[in-house]
Structure formats: C-alpha cells, structure tokens
Amino acid sequence: MSGGSSAAVAAGGDGPPGGPPPPPPPLPGGPPPPPLPPGSGAPPPPPPPPGLGGPPPPPGGGPPPPPPPPGMGGPPGPPPPPGMGPPPPPGLGAPRMMMGPPKPQLPPGMSEKKLYKPGKQMKRANWKQVPAVKLKPDSFWVKLKDETFESEETCRRLEENFATMQAKTLTKTPDSNKPAKKVKQLKVLDAKSSQNIGIMVGSLKMPLPKLKELIMSVDFKAMPDGLIQQLINNLPEQEQLSALSEIKEPLSELLEAEQFGVVMASIKRISPRLNAISFRLRFGEMVDDTKPCVVAATEACSELRNSNRFSKLCELVLHVGNYMNAGSRNAQSLGFEMGFLTKLDGTKTTDNQSTLLHFLAEVMDEKYPELMRFHEELPHIERASKVSADAITGQLKVMEKSVKQLETEVELSQKTAVPGDKFF
Secondary structure (H helix, E strand, C coil), rough: HHHHHHHHCCCCCCCCCCCCCCCCCCCCCCCCCCCCCCCCCCCCCCCCCCCCCCCCCCCCCCCCCCCCCCCCCCCCCCCCCCCCCCCCCCCCCCCCCCCCCCCCCCCCCCCCCCCCCCCCCCCCCCCCCCCCCCCCCCHHHHHHHHHHCCHHHHHHHHHHHHCCCCCCCCCCCCHHCCCCCCCCCCCCCCCHHHHHHHHHHHHHHHCCCHHHHHHHHHCCCCCCHHHHHHHHHCCCCHHHHHHHHCCCCCCCCCCHHHHHHHHHHCCCCCHHHHHHHHHHHHHHHHHHHHHHHHHHHHHHHHHHHHHHHHHHHHHHHHHHHHHHHCCCCCCCCCCCCCCHHHHHHEECCCCCCCEEHHHHHHHHHHHHHHHHHHHHHHCHHHHHHCCCHHHHHHHHHHHHHHHHHHHHHHHHHHHCCCCCCCCC
C-alpha cells in the first residue's frame, strides 16, 4: 500500500475511490470548511454525528433518491428475526388487529340457523338466547330442527300480521300547501268541567241542535227527568255562559264541551228553564211520595180527636198526673203535651221495680178494661208514627217555592218569546 493510501486510511476516510476525502464535520462555533477545487463535483455529505448511524451515501456523491409513490411501499426492510415468519407481501400493509372473537364451536349434529331476510321490518320476539357455549351434545336444543317448519306461506303470514307499522311517506300533492289543521283549545271552560261535559254529551247520543230544539219545544216525552238532571248538573256557571255567548267562532272550531256551552247559552234563562222543566216532570212523583204521608198524618189526627177510648185514657193520665204534682208548679194542669205519653215509663216507683206506665196499665186492666183496646179506634196511627213532620213540611215548602218560580218563568218567557219557544 502506498504512502498516500496509508495516509487516507490513517485519516479514517472510507470515501469512494478516486474522489477527495469527505471534509471533517465542522466544530461547534468554528469556521466553515474551505471550498473544494473546481471540477471535483458535489461534496459528499458529512458523516452523521456520533450515535445516529445511517447508511453511507451511494457512489458518485449524488442526492438521495425521491420517496416512492403512495401505495407502493418502501424498500424491503431487514429480514425478520428467526422464528417470526416471512413479512407480509408488499401493498397489503400491516395485519389487522381488530378481529372479532371466534364463533363458539357448535355441538356435533347442530349447524348454524338460517339467516332470514323478511321483506318487511318485523316486530321482535323478545326472548333471551341460549348461548352456544352452554349447549351440550345431549341438550334439548341440539335435537330440534326448526327448518322443517319453514314455508313461504308461513313467512308471508308472519309479515302480514307482525310487520311494524311504517310511517307513510307523504307525497306532495296540490293540497299539501294547505295550512295545518288548528289544534282546538279551551277558551272559557276549565279542563275538569270540559271533561265532565264531554262525557255527558257523549252519553246523550244526540246532536246539539236537536237537544236545543227539545228544550225550546218542552217535549216532555223526549226529555225524561234523568236527561234534564244531567243538563242541570253539567250546565256551566252563569258567568261562563255569558262568556260562551260572546264566542264568534263556528261551532266546528270549538271543543265539544264548549260547543255544548255555546248552544245552551243561546237559550234565554236556560238555568231557571231547566229547573222549571224538571219540577214539572217530577211534580207527579213528588205528590205521590208526599200524599200518603200527609193522608196518614191527617187521618191519624182526626181519629185521635174522635176516639172516645183515647179521650178516656188521656183523662186517666191527667188525673194521675195532677194528683202526683200536687203542691208543684204543674199542679192542676188543664192538659199536657202528647209527647208525655211516650215518657210514662220514665217515672219509676219507689222501689224502682216498676214505672208509671205499668201502673196505668194495671189500673185500666182492673177497672177500665175497655180502655186497653183504644188502639182499635186508631187504624192510621201506626203508619202516621213513621211520618216525619219536619220532612213533610220541608217538602211542601219546596213544592210551593217551585210553583212560584214556575209562574215567574212563564211570565218572563211570554215577554222574551222567540219563534219555536213553547215554554209558556
């Protein structure tokens, strides 16, 4: 080896033959290296800093080759370590890492079930599947062959009966530009009143104009008292009726309950009218309920006044009472209230073993036996004893008041009569 070559080797250069040795890397903060002589070509790149390594540049000192086009991959890499197998073929990239779990192995004699594709979206049979891992060769489900029931007719009927309801796609038509239908809202009545009235109107099964006609014509045959009572109980308050009468919208734009209110408000003095009609319908029944009680009480009073035996009984009680009351404020009484007869057993004997009632009974039995049969002259007394005087008086006052109200309504309806009004 010549001295020049030895010097080059000693300098640590591994440059290509025939070219100048690469310049040493510049020192930090030092001057740049001197330029090369003309005609010597591009300078070779400096060696990489210690620790970075890297392949040497190709012979000739040219620039590095451009990167490969996308999708073509790079140059072949180093061979895999022993035992790792060959690398994947070019263009396929790295193997996929997101792989689903392998399907569990089915027991012998069992195969996967058929994957059906119905023509319609079906409702679901919400069962819980039996996992394949729980199936054993002798499991119940291994022996089943559900495909034996498969038929086109069965599938068709399933689709007809268990297909989910699909929302209909609205095709645009000339009418599709019409404004949306208004949602009816309550204007006067509250929700609870509206609900009650709606139930009542639905039970009538009668158009509202027809109902108004019956009320105006006072058709008693077509309007039983039960119907009138329903109307009275569900009739809106007078303030609500006044507000409903001011509504100008067509009935078709109102809820059914307020339609009813508007129709009722169109009848003058509807509340007193309904009460008068109800009284007229119930008058006969009220008389029938009251008359027997009045008759029984009247006849019983007449029998008491005219009964000779009862008079003698009262004479005996008055005599005994005046004798017992001698020297008191009740002495020498001219009479007593009839209620005292029901209290005769409240006066005890001295030994508390008997009462004044028992004493009078013994006296009558011994000396005046005919008085023991005084009840034979009072046939209505038992029924009259069950009559409440307060109840009869109250019922008669109600009837009297209703008669006066009816007379007033008739007079007013004559002054405000409209065509078709037959109230008077």
